[in-house]
Amino acid sequence: MNAILECKSLTKKFSGLTALNNVDLTLERGRIIGLLGPNGSGKTTLIKLINGLLVPSSGELQIDGNKPGAETKKIVSYLPERTYLPDWMRISETIEFFQDFYSDFNPKHAYDMLERLKLDPSKRMKTLSKGTKEKVQLILVMSRKADLYCLDEPIGGVDPAARDYILNTIISNYNENATVIISTHLIADIEKVLDEVVFIKEGNVMLHSSVDDIRSKEGKSIDTLFREVFKC
Amino acid sequence: MLGKLLKHEMKACARLLFPIYLVLIVLTVMERIVLSLDVFNGVLQIIPGFLTFAYIISILAIVVLSFVIIIFRFYKNLITDEGYLMFTLPAKSHQLINSKLIVSLLWTFICIIAIFASLVAVFYTPDRFHVFMNGLKTFVTEFNAEIGDESILFLIEIILLIILSLIRGIIQIYASIALGQLLGGHKIIGSFAAYIGLYTFTQILLIIVLFIGGSISNKSIEDIAILPQMIFPVTLILTIVFNAAFYFLTNYIFQKKLNLE
Numbered sequence: 052m053n054a055i056l057e058c059k060s061l062t063k064k065f066s067g068l069t070a071l072n073n074v075d076l077t078l079e080r081g082r083i084i085g086l087l088g089p090n091g092s093g094k095t096t097l098i099k100l101i102n103g104l105l106v107p108s109s110g111e112l113q114i115d116g117n118k119p120g121a122e123t124k125k126i127v128s129y130l131p132e133r134t135y136l137p138d139w140m141r142i143s144e145t146i147e148f149f150q151d152f153y154s155d156f157n158p159k160h161a162y163d164m165l166e167r168l169k170l171d172p173s174k175r176m177k178t179l180s181k182g183t184k185e186k187v188q189l190i191l192v193m194s195r196k197a198d199l200y201c202l203d204e205p206i207g208g209v210d211p212a213a214r215d216y217i218l219n220t221i222i223s224n225y226n227e228n229a230t231v232i233i234s235t236h237l238i239a240d241i242e243k244v245l246d247e248v249v250f251i252k253e254g255n256v257m258l259h260s261s262v263d264d265i266r267s268k269e270g271k272s273i274d275t276l277f278r279e280v281f282k283c
Numbered sequence: 284m285l286g287k288l289l290k291h292e293m294k295a296c297a298r299l300l301f302p303i304y305l306v307l308i309v310l311t312v313m314e315r316i317v318l319s320l321d322v323f324n325g326v327l328q329i330i331p332g333f334l335t336f337a338y339i340i341s342i343l344a345i346v347v348l349s350f351v352i353i354i355f356r357f358y359k360n361l362i363t364d365e366g367y368l369m370f371t372l373p374a375k376s377h378q379l380i381n382s383k384l385i386v387s388l389l390w391t392f393i394c395i396i397a398i399f400a401s402l403v404a405v406f407y408t409p410d411r412f413h414v415f416m417n418g419l420k421t422f423v424t425e426f427n428a429e430i431g432d433e434s435i436l437f438l439i440e441i442i443l444l445i446i447l448s449l450i451r452g453i454i455q456i457y458a459s460i461a462l463g464q465l466l467g468g469h470k471i472i473g474s475f476a477a478y479i480g481l482y483t484f485t486q487i488l489l490i491i492v493l494f495i496g497g498s499i500s501n502k503s504i505e506d507i508a509i510l511p512q513m514i515f516p517v518t519l520i521l522t523i524v525f526n527a528a529f530y531f532l533t534n535y536i537f538q539k540k541l542n543l544e
Contacts, residue, residue, distance in 0.1 A: 099543075102371050106539050121284075124373040135367035137360070139298065151287050152372050 053116040055080050055199050055230045056101065060110035063096050063254075070096040072254040073110065080198070081227050083244055085273070086234040088251035089281055094234040095132060097251070098201045101232075102129045115198060125154070128197035132204040132234075134184045138177035142170065142187055149191050161194040164220065168213070182209045186217070193220055200231040206240060218244050238274045248273055250280055284374045288382035292356070296390055299352050303345050304397065310338045311401040318405065338405070342398055349394045353387040354456055358474075362464045366543045376537040380457065380530065387453050433511045440515040447522045451529070455481055458529035461536040467544065485525050492517055 056078040063071040071093045078084060086094050099105040100112055103119035114123040136145050142165065149156045165172055168186055176184060185208045192200065202221070206214045221231060222244050233241055248265070250258040257280060262273060269276060317323075317331050361369055361379065369379055427434050459481055463474025493514060500513045 104367070104370055104541055104543055106541075121373045121375050124371055127371075129367075129371050131367040133364050133367065135364045137295070137365055137368075139295075148291065151291070152374075 053113075054078060055115055056232075057113045058097075058110070059112075061097075061100065061107055061112050062109045063093075063100060063105060064108045069254050071100070074254075074256050076249065076256055076259060078230055078232070078247075080230055082246045083222065083231045083233065085238070085241060085245040085248045086232050086251065087236065087238060087248055087273075087277055089236060092251045093254040094251055095203055096254075098129070098203050098232070098234060101199075101201055102127060126198040128153075128192045128195040128200045130188055130192040130200075130202045130205055132207070134176075134181065134188065136176050136184070136188060136191075139175065141173055141175050143172040145176070145187065145191060146172070149194070153195050155196040156191075157194050157196065161190050164190045164194070168216065182213070185209055186213060189217055189220070196226060196229075198229050200229065202231065202233045204235055205233060206235065206237060211240075214240055238277050242273045245273065250277070252281060285378050285381060288372075288374060288378060289386060292360075292382050292386040293389070295360070296352060296356060296386060300345075300348065300390065303341070303348050307341045307345055307397065307401055310334070310341050311404050314338045314405045342401070345394055345398065349390055353390065353453060354460075356387075357383050357457055358460050358470075361537075362460065362470065362543065364543075366541075370537070370541060370543070377534050380533055380537070383457070384450070384453060388449065391449055391453075430511070437511040437515075440511055440519060444515060444519055444522070447519065447526065451522055451526050454526055454529040454533070455485075458533045461533040464542055465536065465540060467542055481529070485521075489518065489521055492521060 054077045056076070058074050058076040061071055061074040061076070062069070074097070086097065088094050096105065100107060101114065101119065103124065112119065114127060117123050140148070146158050146161050149161075150158050162172065165187075168190075170183065170187065170190075176187070179187065185205075189202070189205055192202070200221075205221070206217055209217065218241060221233070233245070235241060242262075245262050247261050248258070249256060265271065265273060265276060271279075314334055317334050323330055359365060361383070370376070372379075430437050456478065459478035460470075460474045462477035462481075463472070464470045466473035496513050496517050497509075500509065
């Protein structure tokens with residue numbers, strides 16, 4: 052079986068600025084991977100490249116053996132770091148929308164999670180707070196049976212109590228063949244769910260390792276190691 | 284995939300346009316009733332006067348709103364935050380453009396038909412219908428006499444020109460918005476600048492080609508047959524070329540140069 056994500060000398064430049072520099076990265080299936088780095092390190096650029104919102108300047112990137120395109124979008128479930136649902140839609144209409152476009156979307160799953168978080172499906176998006184919108188988006192994204200989930204800052208805007216529920220949702224909602232990439236700088240909160248980490252700094256991958264290896268070899272938590280590697 | 288995109292696009296536009304169509308229907312019925320009543324004397328004449336004013340405004344509003352919504356939907360849905368949703372659907376970028384274009388054309392036709400139907404509903408009487416038909420017959424006779432055996436060609440060319448120009452009106456705006464988003468922080472100003480640029484460029488090109496065509500054609504400019512034989516075909520071909528260029532430009536930018544913030 053192919054690796055779910057394979058990057059070879061992946062480079063992305065924006066007029067003069069190198070956002071990703073010669074990144075070689077292979078991610079296997081069935082892992083929860085933390086994509087960790089300070090602001091502006093290239094995390095979002097990498098995730099946008101995976102989702103075909105950007106095109107590499109050089110090098111290549113394959114998802115399950117295919118370049119990003121309509122085929123890979125069927126198996127990648129993406130949560131951007133902004134609110135992207137049309138604000139005039141009711142929550143129930145966003146569910147219909149996902150159901151129409153993604154054959155792996157399970158509406159029952161979505162309604163169950165809405166109920167659990169006490170969200171009223173007849174509410175319009177524009178009446179919701181920013182944190183609530185993020186919850187709705189995460190529910191939609193996690194109600195798909197995708198092969199690769201790309202979650203860009205999934206817990207940034209929600210309260211700590213909901214954070215725990217969301218993290219539980221993430222780890223209990225994916226099948227054993229799926230990989231979840233979580234980009235964040237709130238490491239302490241997600242450390243306990245991660246299998247692997249990728250440290251990224253100024254467009255370069257500094258470290259790609261399993262969490263267990265870091266703990267046993269370095270004897271440190273990811274949070275502590277992160278603070279050392281990225282010390283200002 | 285295109286079918287699903289069309290369905291959701293129709294729904295999103297219908298939601299915005301429904302109120303103004305409802306207003307037009309109500310005003311059409313009221314205008315018909317009020318115009319057929321002959322009871323407004325003196326100061327009461329202000330009632331039909333005001334109603335007719337409102338009716339005309341509602342027709343203008345449908346035209347303006349349709350136009351604004353066509354632009355707004357493309358901009359808002361594809362290159363603002365909603366673009367993150369649309370461009371990560373398992374669809375190809377040309378399918379996104381096609382769905383927007385087809386729905387825009389559909390609403391343009393609905394707009395034209397609705398206004399025409401409303402005018403008929405307000406003003407139809409058997410007498411007026413007769414006058415109109417007679418006028419039309421006279422026009423056709425004179426038209427045939429002037430253009431002769433090329434009148435069918437003339438008609439086909441006019442219809443094609445209208446449809447292709449409608450498409451061009453829309454796709455030129457799409458291409459301008461796609462170009463404008465390359466500027467990142469100044470998307471709207473960039474789009475306006477791109478539109479002015481594309482408009483000026485294509486008009487100059489059209490004039491140059493028509494000028495060259497005129498100088499090699501053996502028809503004099505006073506001969507009306509120069510319309511179906513030279514000016515219309517040249518304009519048609521150029522419009523097709525422009526449409527194709529705008530379409531591929533928009534698609535290329537969306538595939539390779541998308542610049543969502």
